[in-house]
Amino acid sequence: MNLHQLNYFRTLVEFKQFTVAAEELHISQPTLSNSIKSMEKELGCRLVSRSGHSIELTQYDSMFYSTACSTLTVFEQGVKALHDKVRSDAGYVSLACIPTFIGTVLPHVIKAFQEEHDGMPKFVLSNQVSLPILEGLVTDKYKMGICSCDPGYEDLTFIPLYAERFVVAVPQDHPLAAFETINPYMLTSYDLITYSPDIPIGREIRESLEDVWPELHISDTLDGEITIAGEALANNAVAVVADTILLDSFELCKIPLNVSKDTHKVYIVYDPRRQLSHWYRDFTTYLREHLTECEQLSPRRFKAGNHPADPAKEAGPPPSP
Incomplete structure (x- = not known):
């Protein structure tokens, strides 16, 4: 699992549609779908359930969404701090x-x-x-x-x-x-x-x-x-x-x-x-x-x-x- 997958998952949860989330991420819908399936396989549980054009969240999805957001926030803050330090130096x-x-x-x-x-x-x-x-x-x-x-x-x-x-x-x-x-x-x-x-x-x-x-x-x-x-x-x-x-x-x-x-x-x-x-x-x-x-x-x-x-x-x- 990598940071790209975490970002894909976070965006999907926020927009609740594969099509809309893929457009927001500037990737194809199959790429997003395959990424989520790969994460589900690695975690050993189903994260989202399709319901027409939208998705429904599972109990595991809600738990993992918080972890994904926290991880990405820490990473983004670290990148910004490093960029600021480089510019300052x-x-x-x-x-x-x-x-x-x-x-x-x-x-x-x-x-x-x-x-x-x-x-x-x-x-x-x-x-x-x-x-x-x-x-x-x-x-x-x-x-x-x-x-x-x-x-x-x-x-x-x-x-x-x-x-x-x-x-x-x-x-x-x-x-x-x-x-x-x-x-x-x-x-x-x-x-x-x-x-x-x-x-x-x-x-x-x-x-x-x-x-x-x-x-x-x-x-x-x-x-x-x-x-x-x-x-x-x-x-x-x-x-x-x-x-x-x-x-x-x-x-x-x-x-x-x-x-x-x-x-x-x-x-x-x-x-x-x-x-x-x-x-x-x-x-x-x-x-x-x-x-x-x-x-x-x-x-x-x-x-x-x-x-x-x-x-x-x-x-x-x-x-x-």
């Missing part, structure tokens, strides 16, 4: 990053890092928003992320990297454009546009506003700075957003928001349960140490997240394998 870094950083600061840092290490490592980059990045880190789709923090992912390690200031963004002829700073109570008479409450930054902005002045009306919620800025500009509306580089292409006046928690932090994130090569550790350290230098190459200035209150000093860079 070959000098690959799998990194998922939010749009506001992946096309601005990150390319400069990667280029400088590779120049110091003879072109290594090779980066496999994914452009994603925060929640899919966090989920991808949990499922091992990504090895490292640059994104927001979410309390639902407490098993991940978050290292502060930089912060984005909250601002009120309005068209240049809007009455609020005349102010140097905005207090939340000044927004009471306006319908506000901001992020969806389903994403971390959306929840942070709501908490910051409600701490000062809970009687505010949010009329529309969107997923990112581009859609929020476009909506504000088209409708002469008031937006509460993070001051990212994505706002720079819109003719909006950005006024600092006067709240106690006036910034949104972005983190380097990884799963401490995963085995990471030294490249991840080295690049994390390099990125944090050279962020200020990289700012000179970018039109956007960031505040480094390394200050006395940062948990990064306790967390440190990802461990080497």
Whole structure:
């Protein structure tokens, strides 16, 4: 008995028809039928009974299905772990990053890092928003992320990297454009546009506003700075957003928001349960140490997240394998 036969058997049980299972496996129906018969002969029992176009499971089939699934799962996990290890040893870094950083600061840092290490490592980059990045880190789709923090992912390690200031963004002829700073109570008479409450930054902005002045009306919620800025500009509306580089292409006046928690932090994130090569550790350290230098190459200035209150000093860079 071999792994191919186990896979054939698992697929047959799941689809419950020889024809459909054979199509799913890209083999002929006689090949599948002969494989099952061979397994039944080796095990000394009947695994399936035909009933028209479908099959009926026997008591032995149910017992063996669990064994087959467990065996295949362990094998598939082992193959994936080996592939990941080979890629890691070959000098690959799998990194998922939010749009506001992946096309601005990150390319400069990667280029400088590779120049110091003879072109290594090779980066496999994914452009994603925060929640899919966090989920991808949990499922091992990504090895490292640059994104927001979410309390639902407490098993991940978050290292502060930089912060984005909250601002009120309005068209240049809007009455609020005349102010140097905005207090939340000044927004009471306006319908506000901001992020969806389903994403971390959306929840942070709501908490910051409600701490000062809970009687505010949010009329529309969107997923990112581009859609929020476009909506504000088209409708002469008031937006509460993070001051990212994505706002720079819109003719909006950005006024600092006067709240106690006036910034949104972005983190380097990884799963401490995963085995990471030294490249991840080295690049994390390099990125944090050279962020200020990289700012000179970018039109956007960031505040480094390394200050006395940062948990990064306790967390440190990802461990080497």
